[in-house]
Amino acid sequence: MSSKVWVLGDGQLGAMLAHAGKPLALDVRPIDIMQPTDEQLPLATDDIITAEREQWPESALSLQLSTHHNFINGPVFGRLADRFTQKSLLDQLQVATAPWELVDNYSTSAALHAHYGARVLLKRRTGGYDGRGQYWLKQSENTAIPDDWRNFAIAEQAIDFDEEVSLVGARAQDGKCYFYPLTLNLHQDGILMASIAPLARLAPLQSQAEQMLSTIMQGLDYVGVMAMECFRLGDKLLVNELAPRVHNSGHWTQAGCHIDQFQLHLRALCNLPMHRPQVNFQCVMINLIGIDRDDRWLSLPNAELFWYNKEVRPGRKVGHLNLSVHHRVQLSDSIQQLKVWMPQQYQAPLEWVMAEFFRT
Template identity: 60%
Template sequence: MSRIWVLGAGQLGQMLKHAGMPLDLEVCPVDIESEETFPLQPHEQVTAEREQWPDTAATRQLAAHPAFVNLETFPILADRFTQKSLIDKLGLATAPWQLVETDTSAEQLHQQLGERVLLKRRTGGYDGRGQHWLREPGLDAIPDDWHEQAIAEQAIDFDEEMSVVGMRGADGQCFFYPLTLNLHVNGILLGSAAPLARLAHLQAEAERMLGTLMNDLDYVGVMAMECFRVGDHLLINELAPRVHNSGHWTQAGANISQFEAHLRAVAKLPLVQPTVKNTSVMVNLVGTERNDAWLSVPGAELYWYGKDVRPGRKVGHINFCLDSHADTKAALDQLQPLLPVNYVQVLNWLRSQLD
């Protein structure tokens, strides 16, 4: 049995562990707060479920391992300044932006980027956190301690949010999953649907953009690229050098999940173009208590993360990949009364994508 260590023991690390079992890969997620020492061997591989980590005994040991895959990529993509700079260097489309420097003022940002400007902390700040809007020229101010610690982006009047997940092997071979349409509420992903025939004409553009990035970084494994659709073109929003929430549907909807794809690449096992079964939908479970009645809904595939439930916290997801859109909509109808009332919006959105 080959062993792969994962820096991080959250739900992504646990799902990587689950995906490794059929391949006879021993996947070992490691708590980033641990002060233990682990029996890493020189021939074993190290990957990560996150872009950043604290300085602990465990993270120092794993990050010092010579076979830590993509180690040099993480600091580039974890910092929105260096990430955006890379996208610009490669000539790929993204929202106009600039670094918030020591002497930058809100007035200057409005003059250069427009009436609506979104500040994003350079590191961290996912799921709607670490962001600050400037919407009132002449009245806005940049928050204290955000200078040099944030970028400013021009607000984009996009039509839809979507993402693409790709995989790249050490030999440079790339494969991609179909574009995924996503619904975010208050910055948190709550629903996804893929594939959708009406998005197929954007697939080549998405693959070209993500392929260019992965090749430039000599990346190995799965990477996700979040995009805005503006008319018939895509703008890159953010990149994730890891398996990603918007790719969870692949657990039900493809012969190779994003988790297996990542492990294959890291372990230098063959990569192939995934076979997609049917249109899948994913319902992200955020801040809601577990309800075993979900399991009674036909076709429901529940992944519960075993976390303490807190507002805004991702605690699980449910995938559906049924034979017809009508079957999927019927399943969503049965699921609706079993979820909090705020999920009516999410399920209505998913049903509308299946019409």
């Protein structure tokens, strides 16, 4: 294959896409589109364009990429980047999601509380991932809608969920869909801290999740990997967010599966043969958030380190660890060692991992 795959964005997802393309001899080129530039790329007519993010600033470079006729899923990114149009799509497709409405000039806190209860979550329509861009209306505190959020936010009913799960799947150009097992996720301050997959107790929800994500991908005529984050309420799932790209909660596939989410995405884009990824063993993914690299992590016999080579700042994703679960004793030993090496913010997530593996 002589065509190139260009990626709008050159963060860690773009870097991992480029890495995944090498065994297939795919020339994957992540592009920094966050800095204004008049640069033009040598795009060929048969080149393929994808994105590692839902939004990007407009520039000559980003326009050249996003208007290319092989920009796969071009109309989808903007539609899913806006929570108003994303939630509207879910309602249109009759895929379950939290009750919601647009916050406009006529919205009042009293009316929102009457519709959705004592606690109502406001979410900015665009941006605001990893816990940002959210505001709670609390009836007990008489909180008001911020004036500059009107028409730029949606209001959602607070969901008293049991836990958070996600499904990563892919749709091929022929319309066939392929899925990884459901992943159990733990968030702290709105940021994903740890994921576990697969878990036998989530298997009864797999077909429900696959049907929901299939409906979404087919409805959008989507090609490639998409992630669907859900709340679990008993034996029912509600969609929380959609991501039209490879996703943080799918990083475990790099260690646990014979085809990871990055290669599966490239296979779909390039119309290469696809099949359901084989799971080789359970895996735990630990996000590395705002902490310095510690080479002692590499001494763990079941650990793979992915370091993004970013400047370390509080709250910033700078890497992740994948821990292969060959047996629980080895996992327990690794988690106990990480508890010694990692700061306080990791103690609860590491305890959560252990509790999930040893729950009866």
